[in-house]
Amino acid sequence: MTQMITPPLAKQPADWWKNEIIYEIYCRSFQDSNGDGIGDLQGIISRLDYLQELGVTALWIAPVYRSPMVDMGYDIAAYQQIDPVYGTMADMDELLEQAQARGIKIIMDMVLNHTSDQHPWFQAALQDPTSKYRDYYVFQHPANGQVPNNWRATFGGSTWEPVPNEPGTYYFHTFATEQPDLNWENPALRQELYRIINWWLDKGVAGFRLDAITQLKKDQDWASLPPDDDDGLVNVERKGLNRPGLGQFLAELKAATFSKYNAVTIGEAYGVPLEQLEEFVGPGGYFSMIFDFSYLNIDVQDANEWFKKNQWEVSDLAQTMFMSQQEIKKARGYFANVIENHDQNRAVSKFIRTEDHDNPAAAKALAALYFFLAGIPVIYQGQELGMTNFERSDLQEFNDLSSINNYQRALANGYRPNEALKIINFRSRDNARVPMPWDQTKFGGFSTVTPWLAPAANNVVRNVAQQRNDPASVWSFYQKLIRLHQDSHWEALWLEGEVVPVRTGEDEMIVYQRRLKQQTVQIMINLSGKVQPLRQVVVGQLELDSLATNGKPPAEIRDLQPYQVLIVTID
Template sequence: MEKLNNKRWWGKEIVYQVYPRSFQDTNNDGIGDLQGIIEHLDYIKSLGVSTIWISPIYKSPMFDMGYDISDYQDIDPQFGTMDDFDELLQEAKKRKIKIIMDLVVNHTSDQHEWFQRALSSPTSPYREYYIFKTTRDEKKPNNWRSIFGGSTWTEVQGEPGTYYFHTFAAQQPDLNWENPELRRKIYQMINWWLDKGIAGFRIDAITHLKKDLDWASIPADGIDGLAAVIKKGQNRPGLDLFLNELKRETFDKYNALTVGEAYGVPAEDLKKFIGPNGYFSMIFDFSYMNIEVKSADEWYRGKTNWTIAELKHAFFNSQRAVKIAQGWSANVLENHDQPRVLSKLIKNTYEQTPNAAKALATMYYFLPGTPFIYQGQELGMKNFKREKIDDFNDVSSINNYKMALQEGYSHAKALEIVNSKSRDNARTPMQWNDEEFGGFSKSKPWLKMGNDREGIDVRTEDKKSDSVLNYYRKLGQLRRRPEYQDIFVKGELEEIQDVPTNVVAYRRVLNNRQVIVLVNLSNEKQMLQNFGGDIILNNQQTLQKDGEKLILLAYQALLLEK
């Protein structure tokens, strides 16, 4: 692609994440496809979106829904063909929409040609593309536990005592980034996609590339006698060598947008990741996205009793860290790995209303950084409730369920935990209308529909001026209006602290102008000082005042201009 000259051109972007498998099925096989994305480009554009992030569409056996890639340079037939992808690029470009892909380079599928060649012979050069270890006593090399449960080591069939390493599932063997030849092949592939015309990548599991090369066992942290792999294989010393080279050999050449999924990055390292010369344009911050669980990876260990005060602290602490790093934020409430935010952050089911969805949207949308919208978030889609583990597809959910049982949880409690945190919550088919299969397909979808759908679909909400969908459209329009764009992109952030605990409040300040954001995240009225100024956005019909005080109704959100 042609190099985009503006160094931080992505500062004004609004990004929409498509999970293709669940977005729109056009050939009625129950699975979403690339033609389905093309069909709805105008809908996506109506949200003010200028960049689409597409979850993996590469050829894959789909053990982990495309995050197990068997061919980096081919489209999986379930989604279409490379011609379909080229058409998507062209149609998006007509609408001034850029496309970024998901980049998964910590591991491949065990069906990838490289791994199959590695298995073919102990002397195959492709053994050096992955991580193999042979032990004398035929015991596993160490006691590390994979993120999806069980050992990180799987024995090679027909070779007793020889094992390969996988941070995630056994079907996802880790690539050996210590091998320069492997890295060169990865860079060639990345540049091939950038030459094709994509604008960049969201980069999966990127802090896992470097492992501690002592491969030593560590004290167990579970009754299985294993210890979490992240202690030895996440954000480890030496990772910077890989990430600097990756950036130099690929992204820098194209001024590409890069969004890192970067778990485990301490605040003091943030400048290396997203500073002026950082590895990436921006990274996701999971401090607030995983606020409701004790462990992001082993979430069967239980939920936290988080408070609004803690949520505010996480939000603003994240922004302060990014500012110190002279970086840029990827502001996000939902993605394909997270439950629906309305169900997650609004604890009482009866309070999970359109106004609450609008309040959450307002809370994050005007923070410094680039707002990301996950498909269906703009409708106020909610979590499902499944009655048995067989109703789940997600490998992480199934493994967390098994680990919960192993740790002594009852079946009912384990199922309750999985229902609340399962990645399948975000992967239910998009709700285009109120028909049986939501307008997603005329055939039975690959994953059951959500079961709390009344009034929550595009056809219904499109007709209602006060719907969550049309509110998100207003957010996009407001952020793009010439008189406000600079203040939202370049303005300083000032947290307003002298407000009730349940109110999130901040200013965006540029020169002599300021926009004040006030969000009541409770079901009770909140009284606070009257900040004055003109109302430029109100998610409810009225605004109450009491003399010198403002009264925010339950889940009321305001933008004021001074």
Template sequence: MEKKWWQKEVIYQIYPKSFYDSNNDGIGDIKGITQKLDYLESLGITMIWICPIYQSPMADNGYDISDYYQLNPEFGDMKDLDELIERAKEKGIKIVLDLVINHTSDEHPWFQDLLKNPEDSKYRDYYILKSGQDGMPPTNWRSVFGGSVWEPLKNTNEYYFHSFGVKQPDLNWENKQVRNELYKMVNYWLKKGIAGFRVDAITFIKKDQNFDNLPADGADGLVKCTKKARNQAGIEEFLHELKEETFTKYDCVTIGEAPGVPYEQYGDFIGDNGYFSMIFDFRYADLDVASGSEWFKRVEWNVLDLKKLIFKSQTEIQKVGWGANFLENHDQNRSLSKYIKEEENRNFYSATMLGALFFYLRGTPFIYQGQEIGMTNFKRKSIEEFDDISSIDQYYRSMNEGFSAEEALHFINLRSRDNSRTPFHWNDQEYGGFSKVKPWLGMNDNYRSINVEQQEQDPNSILHFYKKIIQLRQKSECLIYGEIEPILEDHPTIVAYKRKYYAEEIVCYFNFSCDEQKVVLDDKFDVLLDNYKEDKQTVSEQEYFLKPYQALILLKQGESHHE
């Protein structure tokens, strides 16, 4: 694969509502991001992906857009965004926005017109409408956020389709006019000077046009809509057209959120002529649950399970294209709480080991806000404390499936998307320096001990180690472009791999346990990075004992270090 500019990027994901509140209304905003650009520059990142900032009633925190061309006033206005793009550019930082084109908000003018005038609205075919059957919805499909995908259109026998929340009606991609409207909007934003898009829920845009029932898979008598409304045959025509009408006209980067795509199809999505620059693979991120939308079906896993999923993903992506590597995001719980099971082991070593493990995989690395200081899950005492619509649905659905209220709350605390959406910890003052007033979502109590200000002053902090992780990758062509080769594949607690680029070979060892583990080195190596502060500059052919949660990055000696 020829080199592309976006392969070198280090992407930092911002959840704007929770990053930094510049005007003290309890809600993070665009000016807040601009004011923290120095921090992001010192971290070493080169690109920011901002979750949706468009006009929205915020039923799903901005993933329900009521106007694609306006910004939500709580985040700021277009002048604020222009200033952010400009100021970031001066620092060599690019901006990527979220692109949400599977659905709109039910408060979008198109849908509002349809509600007022269901028979004759010119936007009638912009959405998916079907007649009910004997007072029942058209099919027995369950939405991702629970309940039927069908919602009645008032005063009619018709229902509209929503893969996600009731306030997020799906657009009818079968309608060419809808597609043209969306392409026009995409080009508007690319002209504005953004570097590209993270493309939300894009595998949902094609539905099985038969709209038939399936055997139920839950106590609610419904069946997951993903079987009929995700990655369906024919989607390739839409994705190809989207790319041709928009992305290819600009040298932009596109990161697809593309769940449900089997590895055999990855070539279509991210190959040389793929629809996107890269896509996220969620298989390892969802290893603790039966599926991303059924948190109460917990899955026991061990390090070997995680390692197999990571390496399978890496090997399959390497065959055809480029990956987007992430530990956590706005739809996941905190990685330190998920991957490090014992609370007492969630410390500097495990956080830095995890960071380096994911950072040096082949692909473009993503850091989610707060990951670089080791932010963790919180624990809420009642369902009333949650904001996320998916968490609230999972809580009640767990109880419908026979679990107690205590068990249901436990599942939600483990997995809730609110875990990663708590306000960012800037310092140990009240509300973590995020705001001077009570934030929109409750803080994680540990902000007094886990925050940026303390870690900036401590050279042995997680934050400082993340800076080193980034610096090392950015000056090593091998760690950016090199092929990946898994090693020690059957070891129960060590994750290890080689990166190879021309004559250069870098070997990466990660001890995923709280016990020492022996490895045998087959050559003489220079130590590029070690999360234990040792003076050793080289290690030779010998038995080496990895300390608990040690990350060790080694360069095979006698080979040029591409810089």
């Protein structure tokens, strides 16, 4: 099956993506179809009916390109090939066709900051210093033969790696040593990347989630800075995150690719201050939407250094969330709203106190909290089941590169091994990457053999088969939220309505309204394990009650039970 499966995006309004419900799939852990313990494209195809029933309209698929999997596919060795572990390009064509038949769009994950060191471009650059591919990457040969500067890579250690058989020559990597950065200063490299993107758009993908997209531009002085830790190094983000000149690259990227196809783009845009939101996602901005990381990383001072914890309260979460909402309104732009993704731990474990992690009501409360903010809701696989973190007893049980790095960084900062292990158990990206639990069989219906990554034992009871037909389950609650969000009666309100925080006098309640013309909907969330009084009578029509409070009209409800959610149309 080699035909192009091109959806008629060009015939749709430019903002067709504003009312989508996006679901992220980490293919490796979603569904194994061939009994090798690893999820694959045919596995996704086999579950399209499930996704359609849930109500999602677009799938964001984490990288499935050919890769040595040092960083689980975010180290691409061939942009126009599917890794054999996931299937073939014919499988991808079939996925595009089968998804389109169900009204589901496919959004690919694209990595433009770096490739794998196994990519033919980089291999050619190593083999021949005079090759054009040497300028596709960042190489330096300082006169003194020393490392060019003291920048620290995101995954630890220097950003500079010695080139084999070329003493005094180094290549640059923001992330792992096996992920050399592409040289965006080179116009020929940029044109090659645009060709690849357009090839995928011609094939029929609806758009892209753009990985590490604010890290394309590095300060060209390559100057050292004062160290920020005892290792004598400084965070590379000081000189390589959202730096002056990035906008020129992003504007050219959009003009050469996405705008020609009416494609949706979701930027992983770390380092964008609130005052720059309009530049990135306002009318004419670089992207359709970007993620709001302000509250997603509320528990740490630095998303790359998990041992630097933040102490926070529910009131801090509300304040941070509503501040971002206020600024995105000013920017006339859109967020991709998330509480989980492949780079985060599970939301119930992060935002809910430990003793309530197993409470389905808590998972429902978090769902309602973010689902009706201004922007586009994104669900991560398993989130609709209320999945929680795992607990590993040994470092060898972790696959995630950043978890291993953070363990070593914690030790270097004086933590004992058991303390470091506790930190990465809590924050590890592997928490989100465990196999999807479809049923209660030995391997959770994910595979017929031992999976590539051990499942979380405490998620055995959280499976699709158990929840799919239970009207009180977390899964059913997500389905109800999606239906409410997709209801044509409320479509304009969710897309364009104002977000208005409501003061309650209770620190662990979050209440906000969506308002547009004559429509007002109030979302009330008790984000605590205790009963919270409603100090104001709410008069209106009850649209959704996470606990089904005996069918009482809102005006008769005087308290919110632990983790209860009420969504009410205000008269």
